[in-house]
Amino acid sequence: MGLGRYIFRRFILSAFVVVGVTFLVFVAAQVVPSDPAALYAGPRPSAEQIEKARAELHLEASLPERFIRFGKAMATGDFGVSYKSRRLISQDLAAFLPATLELAAFSTFLALLIGIPAGAFAAARRGGWLDRMGGLASIAAVAMPAFFLAMLLQFVFAKWLGVLPLSGRMSREIAISAPLAPVTGFALIDALLSRRFDAFGDALAHLILPALTLAAYPAGIAMRLTRSAMIEILERRHILAARALGLSGRRILFGHALPNAVGPALTVLGLSFAFALTGAVLVEIIFAWPGLGRYVSEAILSKDFPVIAAATLVVTLCYVAMNLVLDLAQALIDPRVTLK
Amino acid sequence: MALLDIRALSVDLPAPGGAIHALRRVDLTVTRGTIHGLIGESGCGKTMTAMALLGLLPRGADIGAERFLFDGMALRDVASSLRGRRIALISQDPAAALNPVLTIRRQIDDVLRAHHDLPRVARDARAVELLAATGLPDPARVLRSYPHQLSGGMQQRVVIAQALATGADLLIADEPTTALDVTIGAQVLALLRRLVQERGLTILMITHDMDVVAEVCDSATVLYAGTSVEDGPMSEVLTRPRHPYTRALLAALPDAGPPGTRLAAIEGRIPPPFEAIAGCAFAPRCAAAQAECRLRPPPERQDGQHRWTCLVERGTDDQAAA
Numbered sequence: 001m002g003l004g005r006y007i008f009r010r011f012i013l014s015a016f017v018v019v020g021v022t023f024l025v026f027v028a029a030q031v032v033p034s035d036p037a038a039l040y041a042g043p044r045p046s047a048e049q050i051e052k053a054r055a056e057l058h059l060e061a062s063l064p065e066r067f068i069r070f071g072k073a074m075a076t077g078d079f080g081v082s083y084k085s086r087r088l089i090s091q092d093l094a095a096f097l098p099a100t101l102e103l104a105a106f107s108t109f110l111a112l113l114i115g116i117p118a119g120a121f122a123a124a125r126r127g128g129w130l131d132r133m134g135g136l137a138s139i140a141a142v143a144m145p146a147f148f149l150a151m152l153l154q155f156v157f158a159k160w161l162g163v164l165p166l167s168g169r170m171s172r173e174i175a176i177s178a179p180l181a182p183v184t185g186f187a188l189i190d191a192l193l194s195r196r197f198d199a200f201g202d203a204l205a206h207l208i209l210p211a212l213t214l215a216a217y218p219a220g221i222a223m224r225l226t227r228s229a230m231i232e233i234l235e236r237r238h239i240l241a242a243r244a245l246g247l248s249g250r251r252i253l254f255g256h257a258l259p260n261a262v263g264p265a266l267t268v269l270g271l272s273f274a275f276a277l278t279g280a281v282l283v284e285i286i287f288a289w290p291g292l293g294r295y296v297s298e299a300i301l302s303k304d305f306p307v308i309a310a311a312t313l314v315v316t317l318c319y320v321a322m323n324l325v326l327d328l329a330q331a332l333i334d335p336r337v338t339l340k
Numbered sequence: 341m342a343l344l345d346i347r348a349l350s351v352d353l354p355a356p357g358g359a360i361h362a363l364r365r366v367d368l369t370v371t372r373g374t375i376h377g378l379i380g381e382s383g384c385g386k387t388m389t390a391m392a393l394l395g396l397l398p399r400g401a402d403i404g405a406e407r408f409l410f411d412g413m414a415l416r417d418v419a420s421s422l423r424g425r426r427i428a429l430i431s432q433d434p435a436a437a438l439n440p441v442l443t444i445r446r447q448i449d450d451v452l453r454a455h456h457d458l459p460r461v462a463r464d465a466r467a468v469e470l471l472a473a474t475g476l477p478d479p480a481r482v483l484r485s486y487p488h489q490l491s492g493g494m495q496q497r498v499v500i501a502q503a504l505a506t507g508a509d510l511l512i513a514d515e516p517t518t519a520l521d522v523t524i525g526a527q528v529l530a531l532l533r534r535l536v537q538e539r540g541l542t543i544l545m546i547t548h549d550m551d552v553v554a555e556v557c558d559s560a561t562v563l564y565a566g567t568s569v570e571d572g573p574m575s576e577v578l579t580r581p582r583h584p585y586t587r588a589l590l591a592a593l594p595d596a597g598p599p600g601t602r603l604a605a606i607e608g609r610i611p612p613p614f615e616a617i618a619g620c621a622f623a624p625r626c627a628a629a630q631a632e633c634r635l636r637p638p639p640e641r642q643d644g645q646h647r648w649t650c651l652v653e654r655g656t657d658d659q660a661a662a
Contacts, residue, residue, distance in 0.1 A: 237436040241499070244394050244431065245451050245506055246424010255450065259441045334441045335486045 003331060010327045014320045021316045022074055025309045026067050034303050039083045070309075079310035084302050089310045092295060097314060098185025099169060100284070100291035104276035104318075106188075106207050107214035111272055115219040116258070116265050119226025124253050126231060134223065141220035146279060150213045150286045157209060164205055167288040171202050210287040214279055218272025222265045229261035236260075259333055266330050270323045277315050343510060343542050344370035344393075347407035350566075351385075351392055354400040360613045362388040362401075364566040364621065367647075370510075370559075375536055375543045377553040377560035377574070379589075383610060385566040386546045390512045393427055393544070395419025410510070425455060428508035432515040432546075434495035438487035444471075444498055445483040451505040470501040475531055493524035500531065504539075514546045529556045550593055554578055559645075562586050565611050565621040572646035582641070582648040584629075585622045620651065628652050 029036075038045060041053040054060060058069060073080065079089035115138075122134040158166040165171065169187060174180075180190045180199055188207070191200035233239065234257055242252050281293035292311060299307035331337045346368040352359040363385045370376040378386050391397050393415065408415045410422065419427075431437035439447055448467045452458065458466065464483075471479035474497040487495055496516060503511050513532060517525030533556050535541055545557055553560050553574060560577045562570040562585065570583040581587045591604045608625035611617060620626070623633035630651065638649040 237431060237433065238439045240396070241429065241431040241437040241502075242439070242450075243396060244423065244429030244512075245454070245502055246428065247450055247454050251450060251454070255446075256439050256442065260439070336440060336488060 006331055006337075007324075007328060010324055014324055017320055018313075018316060019071075022071055022313060023067070025312050026070050029305050029309060030063070032303070032305070036083065036305055039303060039305075074310075074313055080306045082299070082307050083304045084299075084307075089307055092307075093292070093310060093314060094185065096290065096292045096295045099187075099289060100277065100280050100293060101318065102186045102188065103207065103210055103214065103280055103284070103289060103291060104273060107211040107276045108218065108269060108273045110211050110215040111218035111222055112265070112269060114215065115222025116226050116262065117254075118219075119223040119265070120230050120253055120258050120261070122223065122227045123230030123234060123257075124249070131227075134227075138220040138223045141216040141223075144216060146213055146216075146282055147286060149216055150210070150283060153209045153212055154286075164209055167206075167286070169203065169206050169290055170199070171206075174199050174202050210283050210289055213283050213287075214276045217279075218268065218275060221268050221272065225264045225268055226258075226261055229264050230257055233257045233260045262333060263330060263337075266326050266333075270319070270326050273322045274315075274319045277318060341412060342369045343372045343411055344368060344376075344544070345407055345409040346405065348405055349389070349392065349408055350404040351388055351397060352402040352404075353398060354402075355614070358614055359402070361566055361616070362613060363392070364617065365568070366561075366563065366566070367568045367571065368561055369571070370542060370544055372509075372542050373536065373540055374558040375532065375545055375556050377557035378544055378546045378563060379548065379550070379553055379560055380563035381548060381610065383613075384563040386548075386563055387514060388566070389563070390429065390514055390544070390546055393419065393510075393512060394423050394429060396423070424451070424506045424508065426508050427510045427512065428503040428506040430500055430503045430511055430513040430516055433519045434499045435487065435492060435519065437499050438495055440487055442486075443483070444485055444487070444490075448483070448498070448502055448505055451502050455506050466505070467501075470504050471498070473504065473535070474498075474501045475527075476501075492520050493527065496520060496524075496528050497531070500528075500535075504535070509540070510542045510544065512544045512546065515548070516545070517547075517549070517552060525552075526555070532556060550578065550590065562589070565617070566613065567621045567649075569622065569650075570646075570648040572644075572648075576644075576646040580646070582643070582646065583622075583650055584626045584652075586648075588625075620649070 035050075036057060037050050037053040037059055040057060041049040045053070058066060061069070077090055079093070081087060082089055082092070118134055118138075122131040125131050154166055157164040170180075180187065180196060181194055183190050183193050187203035188200060191197070191203055230253075234253075239252060239257055242256050247256070277292075280289075280291055281297050283289070284291045284293035285297075292315075296308065296311045298304075299311070327337075346366060349363055349366040349368070350361070351363040353362050354360075366385065366389055368376075368378070368389070378389060380386050388397075392401075392403065393410070395415075397403070403416055405416070410418075410427065413422075415422070438444075445464075445467060448470065449463055452463045452466055456463070456466075467483060468479045471482055476482050476494060476497050482490065482494065482498065487498075490498065496519075500516075516532065517528055520528060529552065532543055532545075536543055545552065547553060557574045559573050560571070561568050562577065562583065564585045570577060570581065570586045577586065578590070581590055585606075588604070588606045592606060594603060606625055611621055611624065619632075619634040619636055620629070620638040623629040626633065633651050638651045640647060640649050641653075
């Protein structure tokens with residue numbers, strides 16, 4: 001199977017996932033014991049008001065009809081309005097989603113940057129003190145609750161050392177006096193686009209602590225997976241062959257063994273990205289990060305169903321897209337993947 | 341001066357409950373510009389000898405030797421710095437010896453980069469030249485390929501090209517034909533022969549296959565249980581074997597006896613590597629063994645360039661070859 005066909009197949013499978021999730025979200029809405037019309041009609045609605053809301057929401061139509069209407073709306077990005085705030089959900093998402101995506105993507109990147117080389121080193125020094133320290137660190141990273149790690153990081157880097165900001169996404173000086181033109185909504189990218197290196201540094205500094213908090217768990221997992229994969233690969237004959245040809249230890253470790261081992265680490269990357277997207281809720285609240293997490297948690301508490309549905313679908317889309325990219329990366333690193 | 345001059349090499353590996361005698365006493369002399377066979381069954385120490393030459397013994401290995409010289413240098417001290425520079429391995433089973441996720445270009449280029457200070461363009465030209473020297477048609481296409489896109493014979497040639505890329509003058513070929521079809525194997529042997537002649541290389545050919553020895557080797561050493569038992573020019577060793585083990589080995593070849601007769605198998609088994617051996621390692625399985633054989637090391641005997649270690653004196657009867 002060629003690379004093109006492989007990608008095409010992955011794409012079709014992803015489309016099925018998206019349709020399936022749309023269906024599940026719709027079903028969940030029907031099962032939840034609450035009356036959308038009553039919520040939509042506002043506080044203490046009269047009977048007429050509820051009837052009016054029912055008509056506006058097309059709640060009288062048959063289930064299949066309503067599912068098709070729902071699917072069409074979702075496909076066109078028309079997520080409707082929030083029951084609570086009456087604001088357009090698509091506008092809210094456009095405001096909150098980039099902040100969350102930026103945090104999730106950066107934390108996933110950090111997780112890889114830390115976890116994979118650490119796992120490779122641990123495997124190369126198997127049984128040594130470096131390996132043991134790494135093992136302890138990875139257990140700590142996986143086991144430590146996010147809220148505790150967050151406060152620990154805030155205490156050390158913001159309060160004690162004072163080198164990184166405590167919370168927020170931008171310093172007040174920049175956000176108020178010279179705000180960035182929101183082109184993509186990603187602060188780092190917008191800063192680069194408008195050549196505002198002061199803003200770039202500021203955004204990066206704000207990003208580091210929440211991203212580290214979110215990265216701890218996936219970094220620990222990536223390290224353990226990379227370590228065990230590397231230990232198996234370092235026993236393989238082509239590694240001995242490379243040594244017998246006089247290649248340096250570092251070249252063999254990172255140039256020859258690691259490309260064989262990143263497969264499992266990349267797989268976990270997809271999961272860790274999903275973890276970062278959903279796990280962001282708590283971390284966003286601790287770091288006052290203006291992202292999707294807080295928006296969605298409020299919607300859940302007030303049974304603001306259209307918001308929940310839209311956010312679920314958008315997060316699913318991000319996750320599916322991420323996995324597509326990962327599959328492609330894996331196929332590029334290991335040419336045999338497309339044969340399976 | 342011989343390129344390799346080894347006398348009484350022993351290697352003990354640490355193990356729970358006493359050392360493993362991976363090599364007990366190996367004498368090995370390899371002359372420059374020749375192909376020297378290192379013959380023996382699996383477990384006799386062929387690969388361990390290669391690893392000792394490459395400085396790739398497991399950690400904690402205890403090396404002992406009266407002489408352990410490569411080109412006059414003490415290999416014990418310099419093996420790891422000579423590895424890939426003057427001594428390189430042609431690994432067995434080329435499918436496993438090549439990295440499945442890297443292109444052939446990367447795998448040859450990495451070797452060139454490790455040993456030669458050349459700009460990228462020169463290295464690319466060199467890679468093409470090396471692949472062509474191993475008889476691969478369309479080297480440019482091979483460079484772009486991944487190992488799984490090549491046949492076994494092509495993979496073996498790539499592995500040989502890698503060894504050539506080091507610029508080493510001693511190549512250790514570990515069972516280079518075992519994983520290949522007979523006809524392809526013969527082509528690879530012819531290639532190695534040609535490389536020795538054209539480039540003045542020296543090859544130590546590790547094999548259990550007497551046909552390989554007969555086809556390309558100039559001389560050979562027979563190993564048994566970590567001990568070299570017989571050594572000499574190829575024709576001498578194969579047609580006038582002196583050591584009972586070599587005789588038994590040759591008699592056990594499928595085409596040794598007349599058609600219809602049973603294959604001659606060697607009775608008994610190899611002594612386990614953790615056992616200490618006082619006398620001749622082969623004595624328990626030897627038909628000609630005397631009581632004294634088990635008690636003290638067998639004396640070395642010599643006839644011209646042909647050397648063997650056996651207590652029992654016997655003439656050069658051609659009985660085993662018949």
